[in-house]
Amino acid sequence: MSFSLLLLLTGCLDDLQLTRRAFVMGIALDETEAGKVLLTTQVYVPSPKGEKKKGSKGYINVRTTGDTVAKAIRDIPIHLGRKTHWGHLRSIVISEKLARKKRMAEVLELFYRDHETRITSSVLISKGNAADYLKKEPWIETTMGQQILANEESTADFSNKTVKTNLLTLILQTRSQVGNSIIPRIYIEEEHEFPSMDVAGIVLLKKNKMIGYLPPGNIEGLQIIRNEYRGGMLQILPCQTQPEKIEVVEVLSSQTTLKPVIKDDSLNVQISNKMEVVLQELKCSRIDAPEKERKFVERLEQALKKELKETVSLLQEKQFDAIDLGNKVYAKNPTLWKRWKNNWDQRFADSNFEFDVKIRIINSGTTNGKPMFSE
Incomplete structure (x- = not known):
């Protein structure tokens, strides 16, 4: 056998x-x-x-x-x-x-x-x-x-x-x-x-x-919107009094949700992002008090919103859906998608986007919340 x-x-x-x-x-x-x-x-x-x-x-x-x-x-x-x-x-x-x-x-x-x-x-x-x-x-x-x-x-x-x-x-x-x-x-x-x-x-x-x-400068924003951003350096925070100086934070975690809101025959898109960051280069800001840290975070959130808006505007200008928005509309309402699919490029370009960004600083790298070499 x-x-x-x-x-x-x-x-x-x-x-x-x-x-x-x-x-x-x-x-x-x-x-x-x-x-x-x-x-x-x-x-x-x-x-x-x-x-x-x-x-x-x-x-x-x-x-x-x-x-x-x-x-x-x-x-x-x-x-x-x-x-x-x-x-x-x-x-x-x-x-x-x-x-x-x-x-x-x-x-x-x-x-x-x-x-x-x-x-x-x-x-x-x-x-x-x-x-x-x-x-x-x-x-x-x-x-x-x-x-x-x-x-x-x-x-x-x-x-x-x-x-x-x-x-x-x-x-x-x-x-x-x-x-x-x-x-x-x-x-x-x-x-x-x-x-x-x-x-x-x-x-x-x-x-x-x-x-x-x-171009490479818009890929970071695209990664964030697609929820594929796993960490990096955000160099988008110029000093208010000295625009030539750039302050940098390192992103430890990023989570983005993209939600299409359909009303009648129009489409609004809500993009929400939550980030945890640590300070890397502090040129002019001071965050040695809760109020100063809050203002710093607000400026950072506004700068990130601006970057995300520029990325979406560029894609809308090209009429190119690179953020999987159409696939999410299909998953949410397949019947509606059948009507929208043939002219989706134009509909994507005409869609309204809203951005909500929440950033939390979890570490300053030192015990000092001000520039290391203050003038």
Whole structure:
């Protein structure tokens, strides 16, 4: 009986050995002058016993073309001598030209259907050719595919100047009732002595095509409204007597609720935010008394309200719902949404927004509630 049960065990005799696999870390998608897909695939190069030779790279880039992404992938073994494996794919960079011309679903269709692809692989839109970003040397990580992913995650979590978007979140946004998508923007900073590859700002996609982008300065407000803000530095409090000086607080927690209020055929939106902050840079204010602290908090709340209003106004100007308002209307009243859906962009632009901000200071960093170096 035991011997017969062995016949039911599965094996992997037909599977490829590691020496015949090429592990993909990142890809770039561009378009040739002839209208074909130009695929740049970054493959990890293993070294004996994990030792890397001095001056050698930990990766190589392979370029292929085809009428489709699938066809371009099938031609990689011609140059590499190995079959690509997609289980370690970190990032997908798509050129702005391709994002404006073709629907994102058409470009990424293969990666949703293939069983090897990571659904958590990040997706970014590049300024200029996407292949140029895989040609650069990684500053810290082993490959540029890993470096791009690290830049995106760190910028979203610590600098609050972009959002995190992967294959999963992108398809959820695209298949929602509104259908708008937001994707991180990647570009090369040439102004400094040592040009760097930066991930900041977001690209706006409507009906799967790029229509514009939102600058890095407005992403913090967007994160707060979307309740995706997990902490950061708010530098939005200029001194009243000395406008050139900026006072800074660190956000420890932020919670936002967005409530659509439907009355007759109009829409009012109530955005409420609660924050807990600690002082970081105090240039001119003094909070060594309850009354002074209350006035400081009021100024901070007004400054944050102004930032949130500017973010919403910019989105309304672009007629782009990036805060999931339409999806909340659908969840609240599906019947009404059927009437509003066709002209939702204009209705979003005409909606009235109300802001309620409550901030609490829980720590000043010292026992002194005044500037450390008072004049």
